[in-house]
Amino acid sequence: MTKKKAPSQPARKAGTRRRTTSVARPVSEVGPGFPLGKTGKIHPPLGLGLWALGRWRPEDEARTKATLGHALERGIRWFDTAEVYGAGRSERILGDVFYRAGPAAAEALIVTKLSWEHLRPVQVRPALLGSLQRLGRSKVDLYLVHSPDPRVPIAETMSALEALWKEGKIGAIGVSNFSAAQLVEARAALRETDVVVNQVLYNLFERADGDEVLPYCRQEGILIEAYTPLARGLLAGRYLSGSIPVGPARSTGLREQLPEMQARARRLHTLAEEAGVPMASLALHWLSERGIAPLFGASQPAQVDEVLAAWAARPTAAVLARADAIALGHDG
Numbered sequence: 001m002t003k004k005k006a007p008s009q010p011a012r013k014a015g016t017r018r019r020t021t022s023v024a025r026p027v028s029e030v031g032p033g034f035p036l037g038k039t040g041k042i043h044p045p046l047g048l049g050l051w052a053l054g055r056w057r058p059e060d061e062a063r064t065k066a067t068l069g070h071a072l073e074r075g076i077r078w079f080d081t082a083e084v085y086g087a088g089r090s091e092r093i094l095g096d097v098f099y100r101a102g103p104a105a106a107e108a109l110i111v112t113k114l115s116w117e118h119l120r121p122v123q124v125r126p127a128l129l130g131s132l133q134r135l136g137r138s139k140v141d142l143y144l145v146h147s148p149d150p151r152v153p154i155a156e157t158m159s160a161l162e163a164l165w166k167e168g169k170i171g172a173i174g175v176s177n178f179s180a181a182q183l184v185e186a187r188a189a190l191r192e193t194d195v196v197v198n199q200v201l202y203n204l205f206e207r208a209d210g211d212e213v214l215p216y217c218r219q220e221g222i223l224i225e226a227y228t229p230l231a232r233g234l235l236a237g238r239y240l241s242g243s244i245p246v247g248p249a250r251s252t253g254l255r256e257q258l259p260e261m262q263a264r265a266r267r268l269h270t271l272a273e274e275a276g277v278p279m280a281s282l283a284l285h286w287l288s289e290r291g292i293a294p295l296f297g298a299s300q301p302a303q304v305d306e307v308l309a310a311w312a313a314r315p316t317a318a319v320l321a322r323a324d325a326i327a328l329g330h331d332g
């Protein structure tokens with residue numbers, strides 16, 4: 001088997017909606033996706049991440065499950081978790097919800113991640129098996145290296161992952177928080193398959209990681225998944241003034257530049273109002289227009305609805321160009 005580039009263009013024309021009355025495939029509101037390497041699966045263009053979802057207190061579990069179930073009902077088909085999220089609780093909650101969800105769950109893309117603490121070859125298999133057990137699956141659709149660890153050669157981890165891919169326990173291999181140079185190193189270690197995804201921090205305000213890998217990923221057909229696309233709510237119209245509450249889910253790198261970023265966010269809010277779109281649609285479509293797949297977070301069902309409404313409202317190219325300038329501080 002030879003390596004082949006995964007196309008980075010949407011499988012169907014952007015903007016067209018999937019409409020079907022089938023029970024097994026309820027109305028999807030997220031539209032066309034991207035081919036996932038050579039797996040034959042489609043990677044949806046918008047996904048829900050399960051990091052901040054639970055806050056991991058027992059009393060949050062019902063709300064977490066309701067949010068997840070609601071996302072499935074509304075047509076979200078890409079769910080991202082990791083063995084480190086809530087020390088396995090996130091994977092277990094996803095497994096519980098999907099066990100009860102029926103056919104909609106069967107067609108979803110499940111992504112989980114190998115912890116940066118488990119990158120040594122001897123650790124890789126037990127880590128994956130633990131994730132599969134919590135998820136209640138025999139195979140994960142897409143398995144990402146959560147983050148590189150300079151103490152472990154990337155090639156060693158990738159070879160261990162490729163062995164599991166050959167066994168059929170992993171549908172496709174991806175990475176997260178990798179630079180372009182680290183991507184080159186990771187891919188060089190794979191003989192029969194390839195890296196299909198790099199998940200990085202990328203939003204209108206926090207661009208450095210995404211900008212660094214975008215040219216290489218585009219050239220090589222590696223899909224970029226953008227985490228924290230809403231800057232933890234700042235780009236959805238929250239925290240336009242005042243402080244951002246402290247807590248694990250709120251630890252954004254923007255805290256130190258907050259007054260300036262809030263001023264820019266207020267200008268983005270005004271732009272969105274003038275354009276007649278939700279503010280979050282600027283953030284989401286600034287990414288999607290670049291062929292990047294946003295991975296948002298939500299801690300309650302209403303936020304899923306708000307994000308889907310923002311996704312459905314597509315700003316014009318001129319509005320997105322203005323949002324780009326405002327976010328860079330080049331405007332106003």
Ligand SMILES: NC(=O)c1ccc[n+]([C@@H]2O[C@H](COP(=O)([O-])OP(=O)(O)OC[C@H]3O[C@@H](n4cnc5c(N)ncnc54)[C@H](OP(=O)(O)O)[C@@H]3O)[C@@H](O)[C@H]2O)c1
Pocket residue numbers: 048049050051052053080081146176177199200226227228229230231232233234236237238249280295296297298299303304306307
């Ligand atoms: N690979 C990595 O290293 C890495 C790192 C970080 C994240 N991720 C993944 O990316 C996912 C998304 O990251 P993120 O949670 O930082 O993304 P985000 O979409 O930027 O932020 C999500 C938060 O924004 C708030 N929010 C959502 N919808 C809103 C709305 N309509 N109006 C106002 N506020 C809204 C919620 O805050 P409240 O919950 O406070 O209401 C929500 O938890 C994670 O769940 C995880 O799966 C990966």
